[in-house]
Amino acid sequence: MDDNTKKELQSATFERLLSHLDERKDVQNINIMNLAGFCRNCLSRWYREEAEKKGITITDHEAREVIYGMPYSEWKEKYQK
Numbered sequence: 001m002d003d004n005t006k007k008e009l010q011s012a013t014f015e016r017l018l019s020h021l022d023e024r025k026d027v028q029n030i031n032i033m034n035l036a037g038f039c040r041n042c043l044s045r046w047y048r049e050e051a052e053k054k055g056i057t058i059t060d061h062e063a064r065e066v067i068y069g070m071p072y073s074e075w076k077e078k079y080q081k
Contacts, residue, residue: 045063
């Protein structure tokens with residue numbers, strides 16, 4: 001498998017993970033953290049850190065909006081228990 005195909009598959013897998021998490025708003029971050037050792041906030045931090053490695057500056061707020069699909073404050077208000 002060439003590098004471009006590998007990156008395309010990784011990207012599609014990441015998009016699928018985000019879609020799955022979006023469909024499972026009932027699953028709280030603490031539940032994911034306790035079981036898997038990471039949560040949506042970790043994903044947003046990793047996203048920001050990887051952007052920084054590419055010389056792209058984004059805020060935590062912007063990274064969380066990518067992961068949550070909406071402003072984090074809105075997600076918390078609607079779905080956090």
